[in-house]
Amino acid sequence: DVKVTQSSRYLVKRTGEKVFLECVQDMDHENMFWYRQDPGLGLRLIYFSYDVKMKEKGDIPEGYSVSREKKERFSLILESASTNQTSMYLCASSFGTANSPLHFGNGTRLTVT
Amino acid sequence: QQQVKQSPQSLIVQKGGISIINCAYENTAFDYFPWYQQFPGKGPALLIAIRPDVSEKKEGRFTISFNKSAKQFSLHIMDSQPGDSATYFCAASSQDSSYKLIFGSGTRLLVRP
Numbered sequence: 001d002v003k004v005t006q007s008s009r010y011l012v013k014r015t016g017e018k019v020f021l022e023c024v025q026d027m028d029h030e031n032m033f034w035y036r037q038d039p040g041l042g043l044r045l046i047y048f049s050y051d052v053k054m055k056e057k058g059d060i061p062e063g064y065s066v067s068r069e070k071k072e073r074f075s076l077i078l079e080s081a082s083t084n085q086t087s088m089y090l091c092a093s094s095f096g097t098a099n100s101p102l103h104f105g106n107g108t109r110l111t112v113t
Numbered sequence: 114q115q116q117v118k119q120s121p122q123s124l125i126v127q128k129g130g131i132s133i134i135n136c137a138y139e140n141t142a143f144d145y146f147p148w149y150q151q152f153p154g155k156g157p158a159l160l161i162a163i164r165p166d167v168s169e170k171k172e173g174r175f176t177i178s179f180n181k182s183a184k185q186f187s188l189h190i191m192d193s194q195p196g197d198s199a200t201y202f203c204a205a206s207s208q209d210s211s212y213k214l215i216f217g218s219g220t221r222l223l224v225r226p
């Protein structure tokens with residue numbers, strides 16, 4: 001079974017802090033994604049990566065950056081956390097073939113106070 | 114701009130009944146339409162998917178109906194069970210951006226015993 005592991009289940013940070021969300025997958029997937037899940041808005045893509053050191057902006061990249069130094073690890077960085085970034089963050093991975101299923105982690109609930 | 118519109122936002126069905134969730138899309142280039150199922154505390158997981166060259170796909174109690182001319186697709190859950198209680202997301206992607214799934218806003222399904 002594919003395992004996508006997000007380092008924290010719950011995280012509470014203060015406004016202005018730099019926040020790192022870590023994600024690791026164990027299936028040698030080429031693609032990795034960060035989504036944000038908010039009630040009534042579904043899943044919105046923040047950033048994705050189709051190879052090591054490669055990254056592409058998703059639909060809502062403002063206020064976020066990412067890092068992919070190793071194939072299995074994809075980090076989401078909030079440079080200066082704000083209260084409107086309070087949300088559930090989901091990491092996912094997939095093979096590099098078209099329409100390969102996404103495998104999601106269980107999410108990190110981030111609260112910015 | 115919401116490219117995939119999902120309804121209803123929530124749905125309550127009695128055990129044994131039929132659950133129906135609808136999605137409509139705008140981009141005629143979309144050529145892959147998956148449904149993801151998410152249980153509380155877990156990440157979404159692929160449930161079933163369809164391509165526009167067929168009008169229906171069935172897997173067990175789950176069926177996708179696809180209407181290309183109307184740009185709509187729906188998920189039918191036959192003989193709904195309490196274990197089907199979850200949030201369901203429709204999604205769509207196109208060949209020219211096959212890594213990027215556009216998700217609907219989600220439907221919270223509760224199946225009463």
